[in-house]
Amino acid sequence: MPSPSSPRQQGKQLDPQIRKHNFEEVAQMANCPVGVQIPAFIALVKDGKIGEAASKIMETSLLPAICGRVCPQEKHCEGNCVLKEKFGSVNIGMLERYTADTARKEGLLKAPVCAPATGKKVACIGSGPSSLAAAAELARAGHDVTVFEALHAFGGVLRYGIPSFRLPREVIDREIETVKSMGVKFQTDVLIGATETIKELLKDFDAVYIGSGAGLPTLTGIPGENSVGVYSANEFLTRVNLMQAYKFPETDTPIKIGKHVVVLGGGNSAMDAARCAMRLGPDSVTVAYRRSAAEMPARAAEVEHAKEEGVQFEYLITPKEVLSDENGHVTGLKCTRNELGAPDEKGRRRPVEIPGSEFVMPVDTIIVAIGQKPNPIIAKTTPELKTTERGVLALDEEGKTTLPGVYAGGDIIRGGATVLLAMKDGIEAAGRINKYLQGK
């Protein structure tokens, strides 16, 4: 969910020793992390061959309607578009979305043909973007794939984290239908690590992919954080998106929103939380970020949308203490102002507190959107799986966990990234699992 920004991607470029002898485009459109053949699919769109364009995208990425909507295109394809400087980037994200939606609507979208059955069984844990991508690729290779989801609905972060105004629920449903049509089986209410352990799964399956995603929220640790009216972004977004609390009392899960809301953080989850909060009707919603606008990791389009909808932004702010009344309800947030100091190891300038700058934001709802830790359940119940000090699953250079036949990707190894990178991990792991199963 909240996404520490991935570093700016350097587009793949033709080797200078080769390119100085030819007139081929220097920057290659190969900087889609999941390898979508961008010029090829756009050429087909231009020719009006929407079905073929969709098939072209789906040669490498099976969830185009989702990617077109939620990928941080400005950091990948659009950021490296050769037309960017002179004319502005091609709107590749919108074209991908258009292609997927139109092909679907006109019945032109075809699930890829699967290879003949291999007789091998693979379990994918979680039904978020990473597991879905892995499941689809494994099914394409002819394996018998089952997806295990702990919650009552499929999609993982796509369903509980990303709001419907950004990713309509029917889009998730349809993309999952595509994966189902490839023969992948889906089960709800199975929490691997609790309902069944990895070891038990390995008795029935030849390989396992762990894409169980992010877990418990990271909190600020400031005094008063357990006051009533302080939500983690996970809780807030889960109430609104998965449990559809915005339809309460038509649905049964409620949500409470105050008059003045502050969202702590600057990633995509912070934007999602702020925009969801706005729709629940408070007087004001403010995003408070500890660095400046330039360092905000959120997708540019989300920041713009939030601003258009009236979300206010306060930069260079560090929360210090949650103030509450005698019933424990939030009454304010004590903060200090920062200035930017020297860059950290990721190259982002560090916020440095300005002495004497303390002030109180008069808020009654606080949403903490500063990241999360990987889900602890599988590691806890599978001692053979090693984790790093950050709690993420440790992988060797081949992407394997420390348990043979068990692979992992997405937030369970990254700690908190994007849908796109989670999918990339899933696709790559599927390739490794194929190789592993061939040797078995």
Added chain:
Amino acid sequence: MQENTILVKEPLNSAVVKFVIYKPLIAKSAKAGQFVILRGREGGERVPVTLVDWDAQKGTITVIIQAIGKSTAMFNSLKQGEKFLNVAGPLGTPVEIKKYGTVAVVGGGVGIAEVYPIARALKEAGNKVIAVLGARTQELLILEPEMAALCDKTVCATDDGSHGMKGMVTDAIQKLHDEGEKINAGFIIGPIPMMKFTSRLMDKLGIEPFASLNPIMLDGTGMCGCCRVTVEGKVRFACVEGPMFPSKTIDFDELIRRTSEYKPLEKELLEKYQHEKDHVCKCGLH
């Protein structure tokens, strides 16, 4: 047999119902102190409910549900043969079962049912087990015969004195202590104030207390962070690290505040639901 089917429905009193549900995967792996998440309908809440019993051979789990809100009232209107929409689990960290010596299992109201599997596991581990059961009045005091059959000693306390001694479970524990009963550890499940005062008393009497916490949960799988509680000054997540915690230093007042957030709304919705359910339409159009 379809998963999630209700095989047995047995009302224990006017607001409390026992369900035996077909769910082989959970029955196979459940341990004392764990819970499940139930959902009754599309759009329904995810409600955490303690596992009271399980049978790996038959593939069944048992839960006991008290109708305190709309969701639990709807659960309790489900009939034998009908299905829960979702049953997920077993969730939470099992209680550490070992030989403590003499243990008290303390249950208040529906908490009696919830502490039962812990009592059984502690008994099997070779402990001397004393059950201390409390309720407002005799009608609400459930499972006494089962507890009495299992435990070395069973004492009951009711607020109105209609059964057992008149008073709270704390009075019963104090009495056991005064009579010379040396108790090493206590496992407490019940209303939050009861767990708070029992933990405090046990600490004073030199008994190591543990309490099973019931904060608000959403996913129940270690994701949303809604169930955070403060134990020994640290934030802990009840759904994965609990629900049972050493209870000497639990911030029970914080837990009361955090669980009260939706209480008025819950009550209002329950009344509305019951009114609509009991309303017999006379307009002639239906």
